[in-house]
Amino acid sequence: MRIPLLLAAAALLGALCGSSAAAPVEIRVAAEGARPGPGGVATLDAALAEARRRRARDPGAAIVVALAPGTHRLAQAVRLGPEDGGSAGAPLVIRGPADGSARLVGSLRLAPVPLDPGLAARLPAAARGRVRAYRLPPAARAPARIQDPIVLNGPPSLPAFEVFDDEGPMHPARWPAEGFAGARDGDGPAFTLADAPASLRDEPDLWAEGYWRWGWLFEALPVVRASPRGPGARLTLERTPYEGIRAKAPLRLVHLLAGLDRPGAWWRDARSGTLLAWPRGGEAVEVSVAETLLSADGASHLRIESLRLAMARGDLVSVRGGRDVVIADSVLGPSGGRGAVFSGATEGGVTRSDLSGAGAEAVVLTGGERRTLTPGGLFLRDSRLTGYARRRPTQHPAVALDGVGAEVAGNYIHDSPAYAVHLRGNDHRITGNEIANLLAGATDTGAIYAGRDWTARGSVIAGNFLHDVRGDAGHEVKGVYLDDMASGFTIAGNLFLRVDQPIFIGGGRDNRIEGNVLVASSPALHVDSRGQTWARDAVADPQSELRAAYAAMPVESGPWRARYPGLPGLLYDRPGVATGNVVTDNLMALSAPFRFTDGGSQAEQTLARNRGPAHPPPNLADLAQASVKPEDFATLADGTGLRLPTIPSARMRRSLLAGAPFGR
Numbered sequence: 001m002r003i004p005l006l007l008a009a010a011a012l013l014g015a016l017c018g019s020s021a022a023a024p025v026e027i028r029v030a031a032e033g034a035r036p037g038p039g040g041v042a043t044l045d046a047a048l049a050e051a052r053r054r055r056a057r058d059p060g061a062a063i064v065v066a067l068a069p070g071t072h073r074l075a076q077a078v079r080l081g082p083e084d085g086g087s088a089g090a091p092l093v094i095r096g097p098a099d100g101s102a103r104l105v106g107s108l109r110l111a112p113v114p115l116d117p118g119l120a121a122r123l124p125a126a127a128r129g130r131v132r133a134y135r136l137p138p139a140a141r142a143p144a145r146i147q148d149p150i151v152l153n154g155p156p157s158l159p160a161f162e163v164f165d166d167e168g169p170m171h172p173a174r175w176p177a178e179g180f181a182g183a184r185d186g187d188g189p190a191f192t193l194a195d196a197p198a199s200l201r202d203e204p205d206l207w208a209e210g211y212w213r214w215g216w217l218f219e220a221l222p223v224v225r226a227s228p229r230g231p232g233a234r235l236t237l238e239r240t241p242y243e244g245i246r247a248k249a250p251l252r253l254v255h256l257l258a259g260l261d262r263p264g265a266w267w268r269d270a271r272s273g274t275l276l277a278w279p280r281g282g283e284a285v286e287v288s289v290a291e292t293l294l295s296a297d298g299a300s301h302l303r304i305e306s307l308r309l310a311m312a313r314g315d316l317v318s319v320r321g322g323r324d325v326v327i328a329d330s331v332l333g334p335s336g337g338r339g340a341v342f343s344g345a346t347e348g349g350v351t352r353s354d355l356s357g358a359g360a361e362a363v364v365l366t367g368g369e370r371r372t373l374t375p376g377g378l379f380l381r382d383s384r385l386t387g388y389a390r391r392r393p394t395q396h397p398a399v400a401l402d403g404v405g406a407e408v409a410g411n412y413i414h415d416s417p418a419y420a421v422h423l424r425g426n427d428h429r430i431t432g433n434e435i436a437n438l439l440a441g442a443t444d445t446g447a448i449y450a451g452r453d454w455t456a457r458g459s460v461i462a463g464n465f466l467h468d469v470r471g472d473a474g475h476e477v478k479g480v481y482l483d484d485m486a487s488g489f490t491i492a493g494n495l496f497l498r499v500d501q502p503i504f505i506g507g508g509r510d511n512r513i514e515g516n517v518l519v520a521s522s523p524a525l526h527v528d529s530r531g532q533t534w535a536r537d538a539v540a541d542p543q544s545e546l547r548a549a550y551a552a553m554p555v556e557s558g559p560w561r562a563r564y565p566g567l568p569g570l571l572y573d574r575p576g577v578a579t580g581n582v583v584t585d586n587l588m589a590l591s592a593p594f595r596f597t598d599g600g601s602q603a604e605q606t607l608a609r610n611r612g613p614a615h616p617p618p619n620l621a622d623l624a625q626a627s628v629k630p631e632d633f634a635t636l637a638d639g640t641g642l643r644l645p646t647i648p649s650a651r652m653r654r655s656l657l658a659g660a661p662f663g664r
Helices: 002-022 044-057 117-122 536-540 545-552 558-563 620-626
Strands: 025-029 063-067 070-073 078-080 092-095 102-105 107-109 111-113 132-135 163-165 184-187 190-193 207-210 219-229 232-237 250-254 265-269 274-277 286-288 294-297 302-305 308-310 317-320 325-328 340-343 349-351 354-356 363-367 379-381 384-386 399-403 407-409 412-416 421-423 429-431 434-438 445-451 460-462 465-469 477-483 490-492 495-499 503-506 512-514 517-519 526-528 582-584 587-589 595-597 606-608
Parallel strands (some): 317 340, 340 363, 349 379, 363 399, 379 407, 412 434, 421 445, 434 465, 460 490, 503 526
Antiparallel strands (some): 107 286, 184 190, 207 219, 207 250, 265 274
């Protein structure tokens, strides 16, 4: 009997030893102002170097880089390459404490200095005694301009630096302080502003920004000349805005000392390297210096967990190539650029995270191979996105998709002037999201947007809850906006509540609109055939954006013929006609009926079993006006016989579930 007992003891000891050997190696990183503990290091770069040495000795080692509670400052990006990743079973983990007490930031704290009397004398009366002066670091003093121009289809526009106080991002001093002034007498790059502040000629780095020609396009351009014009000023931009300056175009002047008249504003004196700021709360002020915080290029099997990442001039996290890179349980933002960017990567993304205050997009997912329709497997899941497009309020959504097969699921996207999702490419899935309170002040845009590409097909928008997406006076917005011949989408099982133009088909074909519930959302469906009318040139001109996108894809190839059999002959099948859209089993309450305009014809579509509720509840009007609970509308389909793939339910209300790590 002694031999079996000894064997059992040996087996137990071996299991314990094996378990100990498989335990992750932890490399601890000290926070700002603290000394590294035994075996620890002072910086994240040093920790990654140590991780590389350990992995070289043991390629299968599980390694955790643990950031201590506190602030970890970066002056430049921490870069990870193929040699830094882990393995599928043992990814490299960069992790903070579970309570989110580790902050990774790209900023420096500024030291206060005496305020120059000459500058103090130029301050608005309201600012005197309240504005503080700070010495800027060389990285923020050297650039000639505070930012790059913001223009349509231009390169990413980064600020030279941003300024932060205890409440978050501050803004360059501006006039008017709230809202916009109206441009007059636009002529090329020149325009007049009535009642503009005096002494604009004393501003060496003056900017003007606004909606120069179209409500869907915000541009910011440097002012190269300013001269008095009556009670106002005549100003000349460095270049003419896109398609010129319309009368009364809403715009504002940016980075002028006369605009430093309230908390949250700042102005830079480049000659002395001094920042003048009126901070909110205390006097602590920081400026961003690092362009990016974490840059993974070709790294695979990487986890970024339980961190707060903030205050980069550009993108917080950049992932290029590689596989299985995941950001989880983290808070990202604010930043001058984007939150997290995945480009050419596969099977990675963001989950259970909170993204706010991005200057442009919160998340970009570009992966997969369109020519072969190979999915990239990128994802954004169970996260909260808000306050994005802070610097670039048009053309920059919460999440931008391109390539093939990305997933946006279970997120709460809310409170931003820009749209929630922009779809390019094929076979994406937008499911189970709550999208709310978007597009204030915007026009000719939609909460979910796609357009100008017949080949960008196969995406599914299903089971989402869109509410409170409405245009201001003089503005018009949409819910799901299939713009300029967007085709081949499935929009199914969504709940639209208080959404203007909830489903808008702008000239497209072969879309399926099935089983949606539309409450106080009018008109329930719009279909036009613009390719036959005002947009016929986009269809007929071989050099147009639409035709170029069609020519760029191998629609005659085997994978494309199998997946989209209608595409190869599209140019010979009345391409300008909106046709083949299937609209069935949609339930409409307190919503105007379908609208067909600009040549759009009901006869070209398949419409069946679209109706109102059979037994509307007596308080439906009150619910339609004030409720934000999907379950309040779950009984609308009773007795209708409609086949609804997603009955409205509490699961659609992601505001109660998504994102918000660390108890936020």
